[in-house]
Amino acid sequence: MVGAGQLARMTHQAAIGLGQTLRILAAQRGDSAALVGADVVLGDYTSYEDLRLFARGCDVLTWDHEHVSGEHIRRLAADGVTALPGADALIFAQNKQRMRERVEELGFGVPDWACVSTVEDVEAFADKHSWPVVLKVVSGGYDGRGVWVIADSAATQSVVAQGKPLLVERYAPMTRELAAVVARSPYGQVAVWSVVETVQRDGICVEVLAPAPGLDEATALTAQHMAITLAGELGVVGVLAVELFATADGLLVNELAMRPHNSAHWTIEGSRTSQFEQHLRAVLDYPLGETRMTAPAVAMANVLGATSGGIDERLHHLMARWPAAKVHLYGKETRPGRKIGHVTVLGQDMTDARAAASAAATYLAGTEPS
Amino acid sequence: MVGAGQLARMTHQAAIGLGQTLRILAAQRGDSAALVGADVVLGDYTSYEDLRLFARGCDVLTWDHEHVSGEHIRRLAADGVTALPGADALIFAQNKQRMRERVEELGFGVPDWACVSTVEDVEAFADKHSWPVVLKVVSGGYDGRGVWVIADSAATQSVVAQGKPLLVERYAPMTRELAAVVARSPYGQVAVWSVVETVQRDGICVEVLAPAPGLDEATALTAQHMAITLAGELGVVGVLAVELFATADGLLVNELAMRPHNSAHWTIEGSRTSQFEQHLRAVLDYPLGETRMTAPAVAMANVLGATSGGIDERLHHLMARWPAAKVHLYGKETRPGRKIGHVTVLGQDMTDARAAASAAATYLAGTEPS
Numbered sequence: 001m002v003g004a005g006q007l008a009r010m011t012h013q014a015a016i017g018l019g020q021t022l023r024i025l026a027a028q029r030g031d032s033a034a035l036v037g038a039d040v041v042l043g044d045y046t047s048y049e050d051l052r053l054f055a056r057g058c059d060v061l062t063w064d065h066e067h068v069s070g071e072h073i074r075r076l077a078a079d080g081v082t083a084l085p086g087a088d089a090l091i092f093a094q095n096k097q098r099m100r101e102r103v104e105e106l107g108f109g110v111p112d113w114a115c116v117s118t119v120e121d122v123e124a125f126a127d128k129h130s131w132p133v134v135l136k137v138v139s140g141g142y143d144g145r146g147v148w149v150i151a152d153s154a155a156t157q158s159v160v161a162q163g164k165p166l167l168v169e170r171y172a173p174m175t176r177e178l179a180a181v182v183a184r185s186p187y188g189q190v191a192v193w194s195v196v197e198t199v200q201r202d203g204i205c206v207e208v209l210a211p212a213p214g215l216d217e218a219t220a221l222t223a224q225h226m227a228i229t230l231a232g233e234l235g236v237v238g239v240l241a242v243e244l245f246a247t248a249d250g251l252l253v254n255e256l257a258m259r260p261h262n263s264a265h266w267t268i269e270g271s272r273t274s275q276f277e278q279h280l281r282a283v284l285d286y287p288l289g290e291t292r293m294t295a296p297a298v299a300m301a302n303v304l305g306a307t308s309g310g311i312d313e314r315l316h317h318l319m320a321r322w323p324a325a326k327v328h329l330y331g332k333e334t335r336p337g338r339k340i341g342h343v344t345v346l347g348q349d350m351t352d353a354r355a356a357a358s359a360a361a362t363y364l365a366g367t368e369p370s
Numbered sequence: 371m372v373g374a375g376q377l378a379r380m381t382h383q384a385a386i387g388l389g390q391t392l393r394i395l396a397a398q399r400g401d402s403a404a405l406v407g408a409d410v411v412l413g414d415y416t417s418y419e420d421l422r423l424f425a426r427g428c429d430v431l432t433w434d435h436e437h438v439s440g441e442h443i444r445r446l447a448a449d450g451v452t453a454l455p456g457a458d459a460l461i462f463a464q465n466k467q468r469m470r471e472r473v474e475e476l477g478f479g480v481p482d483w484a485c486v487s488t489v490e491d492v493e494a495f496a497d498k499h500s501w502p503v504v505l506k507v508v509s510g511g512y513d514g515r516g517v518w519v520i521a522d523s524a525a526t527q528s529v530v531a532q533g534k535p536l537l538v539e540r541y542a543p544m545t546r547e548l549a550a551v552v553a554r555s556p557y558g559q560v561a562v563w564s565v566v567e568t569v570q571r572d573g574i575c576v577e578v579l580a581p582a583p584g585l586d587e588a589t590a591l592t593a594q595h596m597a598i599t600l601a602g603e604l605g606v607v608g609v610l611a612v613e614l615f616a617t618a619d620g621l622l623v624n625e626l627a628m629r630p631h632n633s634a635h636w637t638i639e640g641s642r643t644s645q646f647e648q649h650l651r652a653v654l655d656y657p658l659g660e661t662r663m664t665a666p667a668v669a670m671a672n673v674l675g676a677t678s679g680g681i682d683e684r685l686h687h688l689m690a691r692w693p694a695a696k697v698h699l700y701g702k703e704t705r706p707g708r709k710i711g712h713v714t715v716l717g718q719d720m721t722d723a724r725a726a727a728s729a730a731a732t733y734l735a736g737t738e739p740s
Contacts, residue, residue, distance in 0.1 A: 013383050016406045019685075019699025019711065036386045038406045272639075272694055272716070287689040289696075294639075294664050294716070315389075320657040324642055329389025341389065346642070346664070 001025070001033075002045050002054070003064030006330040006339070007260045007276075008033035010268070011064070014276035020284070025054045033064070035331045048072045055081045062238060062283045063259050066093045067140070084186070084237040084283040085258045092234050093258040095139050097167055100253075106233055108226055109252045111245065112170040122156045122168050129170045138165040147203055172252060174245040178212050179263035180227035181241045183278040183288055190231055191278065191288040193271055195223045198243070198263050204337065207358060208300040210266045210293065213350050223251055230256070239264070239279040262302070262339075267291075269326050269344050270298030295346035299357035303341040305334035307366025318343075318360050325360040340365075371395070371403075372415050372424070373434030376700040376709070377630045377646075378403035380638070381434070384646035390654070395424045403434070405701040418442045425451045432608060432653045433629055436463045437510070454556070454607040454653040455628045462604050463628040465509050467537055470623075476603055478596055479622045481615065482540040492526045492538050499540045508535040517573055542622060544615040548582050549633035550597035551611045553648040553658055560601055561648065561658040563641055565593045568613070568633050574707065577728060578670040580636045580663065583720050593621055600626070609634070609649040632672070632709075637661075639696050639714050640668030665716035669727035673711040675704035677736025688713075688730050695730045710735075 001008045004026030012033055015022040025043050026034035034040045043050035045068050055061050055076060061083040073087035092099040100110045112129055115138070116122050126133050135156070137146035148159050149171060159166065177200060182192040197212035198205050211220070227242045234240075234256075241261035243254040264275040273281075273289030281288055311334070318325060322345070329341040343361040347353030371378045374396030382403055385392040395413050396404035404410045413420035415438050425431050425446060431453040443457035462469040470480045482499055485508070486492050496503050505526070507516035518529050519541060529536065547570060552562040567582035568575050581590070597612045600623075604610075611631035613624040634645040643651075643659030651658055681704065688695060692715070699711040713731040717723030 009386060012406075013386050016379060016383050017696070017698045019697075019701055021405065021701075034408075035391065036382075036408045038404075038408060038410070040408070269642075272696070281689065286686055287693065289689065290694040292694070316656055319651065319659065323657065324660040324662070326387070326642070326659075327389075328387045331389055331391075 001062050001064050002051065002068055004031035004033035004037070004040070005064050006032045006328075006332075007064040009036055009330060010265075010274075010328070011260060011276045011279065012037050014274055014280055018277065018280060020280060022280075023054070023058055025050070032330045032332055048075060051076060052079065052081075055083075060084055060283050062279070063090070065259065066090065066257070070094065086235065086237070089235045089237070090258055093256045096136055096141075096255070097138050097165075099256055100167070102234065103230070103253045106229065108230075109250060111172040111252050111254070113167050116166050116168045117160070119153055119156045119160055122150070122160070123153055125168045132171045134169040134171050135159050135166050136169060138167055140164075172245045172247060174247045174252075176212075176246050177254070178215070178223055178244040178246055178251070179208070179241055179261070180223040180244060181239060181261060181264040181267075181275060182224070182227040182231050183239045183275070183282045184228075184231040184236050185282045185288060186237050186285050188232065189288050190228050191273070191291050192224045192227055193264060193267055193275070193291045194293055195220045196263055196266070202337075204302075204304065204339075205262050206302055206304065207354065208263050208266055209350060209354060210270055210298040210300075219246070219251065226251065226253070238282045239275050262342075265328070265342050266298045266300040266344050268328070269346060270294055270300075295348070295353075297347045297350035297353045298344065299347070299350065299353040300342055300344045301354075301357040301361035302339050303329075303343060303361045303364045304367075305332075305336055305338040305340045305365060308334040310366060311364065314364050314366060318364050321363075322356050322360045325356060327360075327364070371432050371434050372421065372438055374401035374403035374407070374410070375434050376402045376698075376702070378434040379406055379700060380635075380644075380698070381630060381646045381649065382407050384644060384650055388647065388650060390650060392650075393424070393428055395420070402700045402702055418445060421446060422449065422451075425453075430454055430653050432649070433460070435629065436460065436627070440464065456605065456607070459605045459607070460628055463626045466506055466511075466625070467508050467535075469626055470537070472604065473600070473623045476599065478600075479620060481542040481622050481624070483537050486536050486538045487530070489523055489526045489530055492520070492530070493523055495538045502541045504539040504541055505529050505536050506539060508537055510534075542615045542617055544617045544622075546582075546616050547624070548585070548593055548614040548616050548621070549578070549611055549631070550593040550614060551609060551631060551634040551637075551645060552594070552597040552601050553609045553645070553652045554598075554601040554606050555652045555658060556607050556655050558602065559658050560598050561643070561661050562594045562597055563634060563637055563645070563661045564663055565590045566633055566636070572707075574672075574674065574709075575632050576672055576674065577724065578633050578636055579720060579724060580640055580668040580670075589616070589621065596621065596623070608652045609645050632712075635698070635712050636668045636670040636714050638698070639716060640664055640670075665718070665723075667717045667720040667723045668714065669717070669720065669723040670712055670714045671727040671731035672709050673699075673713060673731045673734045674737075675702075675706055675708040675710045675735060678704040680736060681710075681734065684734050684736060688734050691733070692726050692730045695726060697730075697734070 023039040070087040194211040196210040199207035241257040345357040393409040440457040564581040566580040569577035611627040715727040
């Protein structure tokens with residue numbers, strides 16, 4: 001796995017059960033997954049040579065992030081490396097313009113959008129759709145970075161001045177955000193999890209509720225159908241997360257990720273097969289595992305770094321207060337707003353599970369005393 | 371953790387979630403846990419010097435087997451190392467004579483037994499209790515090794531000739547074997563899992579059924595009470611597994627283990643808190659986690675090595691045939707009868723879960739085609 005963040009860390013946990021050895025390409029010894037992996041190679045994922053040396057002896061190469069260049073991945077494939085998902089699929093998770101074009105071609109909705117390069121372009125779009133608008137870098141953004149909600153021309157100027165390829169999007173009048181997550185094997189087998197609600201704050205996911213509370217069966221099936229269709233049509237192998245806006249006009253695709261994704265961390269305890277195990281099964285071309293939920297309601301809350309220090313004491317108190325909460329810490333230094341872990345709570349009732357997960361995560365972050 | 375078998379391997383998986391770093395003392399680089407751990411020290415657990423160097427910088431030292439000498443553990447404690455469970459508790463998992471004496475003192479039953487050193491001693495015991503009898507080494511046995519069912523004087527001779535301290539036990543007319551597994555923290559908090567049935571073949575555990583099918587509530591509570599009492603009275607910190615014989619006269623204690631134990635592997639998926647996470651929480655003095663079951667019926671079957679080679683192909687077929695089966699492979703070379711992994715199946719109904727787990731494990735072992 002190229003990249004050594006928390007996704008690689010949790011993939012390593014799953015690999016152990018399967019009797020597999022996960023080799024991890026890390027930038028530094030202190031990276032989240034490098035702290036716990038047995039086979040860690042230090043290198044630079046932007047260097048073709050580092051990637052090539054890293055891939056030697058691996059059965060398959062896969063990714064913990066979208067930032068490896070498609071050109072490098074194509075060269076690796078030409079050199080005989082099995083790299084999954086491949087460059088032809090990954091481009092749709094790397095390039096927001098290409099993704100939107102393809103999703104529309106396939107007949108699915110996205111928020112109204114346009115490529116823009118000047119303030120005038122943005123103004124013309126806003127004249128048609130009204131302010132505010134959303135500006136996004138075409139590639140390279142993640143976790144709320146590279147995304148700006150823009151109120152007027154003046155605010156547009158500073159973003160355009162960065163000189164990066166941009167697209168503008170209508171500020172979608174959505175009711176909430178959902179995610180449909182699926183895994184697909186090279187053979188074409190797919191397995192989809194329950195559709196979840198993802199709760200965002202300041203552009204960062206703070207909670208995931210599985211299944212999405214009150215979601216009607218027809219919409220859930222539509223979302224799952226979109227994820228399965230996209231996985232097949234885009235040629236994804238591994239986990240595909242489809243972030244969706246629920247709007248009055250139906251579901252719109254927001255973003256795609258082709259790797260284990262925050263919106264499916266709940267599957268570690270909440271599904272018979274976790275997304276990490278499933279991603280490995282998919283890229284290794286094993287049959288996929290059952291995705292049935294293990295409880296009627298599963299709530300996941302991210303631990304967003306607030307207070308540095310004292311986390312061990314807070315963990316003690318959390319465990320005493322919420323003995324059913326499952327804690328996942330990523331071994332990361334606390335920085336304000338940084339995802340340093342997550343908490344999952346299984347329950348009979350979403351209101352209770354959500355309250356416990358949210359309170360436990362907030363408490364662990366040190367944001368406010370409980 | 372001293373020892374690098376599958377117990378340390380699965381403890382490492384649990385440690386990752388808790389944000390802990392598990393340092394592992396392995397005899398060889400190829401040991402089960404050494405294949406997946408990030409902090410592996412090669413050394414000899416029988417060497418005090420190796421143990422001392424290994425313990426440096428660890429918050430707490432714990433064990434994946436019972437074979438570390440009590441004398442070494444006492445010296446480590448005197449040198450300021452926190453070693454849990456401590457020597458005073460561990461002796462009851464190391465020495466079958468001391469265990470039986472103490473269990474009887476506490477008012478719990480064990481099968482009739484006596485220390486023996488000659489064929490005449492065994493004959494005298496058999497005259498009183500009838501043949502066959504069971505001979506056991508007082509210390510050092512495990513997984514059916516160091517245990518012999520003896521039909522007559524002639525068979526006794528060869529065991530006695532080995533010159534090891536022995537005890538003889540009545541061949542208990544039991545209805546089945548159960549296990550009650552509990553964790554205890556230094557603070558004295560305890561958390562017990564559902565009582566399970568352990569199914570043995572040739573002295574090796576082949577299946578574990580949780581909860582034990584058809585076990586009446588009173589007997590289950592008695593078994594849990596025995597485990598909790600023993601954990602407290604023996605001063606155990608960490609996981610204590612109490613192996614029990616169910617007999618017409620009630621429950622008799624067979625053996626004790628003070629570490630994660632095969633009879634609780636089902637807790638990885640089958641309980642809100644796995645025995646591996648719980649063992650870490652206990653020895654690190656964190657509050658313990660909830661032990662509620664995640665399904666009405668959980669069956670675990672050991673994969674006992676049979677056919678070497680071809681396991682990857684068999685794993686493919688297993689996953690296709692039983693998509694709900696959770697496979698745990700230990701990274702071990704196959705040897706006949708060696709535990710190389712286990713399979714867990716959760717279900718609504720024990721008959722179905724057991725059939726699936728058993729068939730999947732048998733198939734994976736290559737014992738017979740399915």
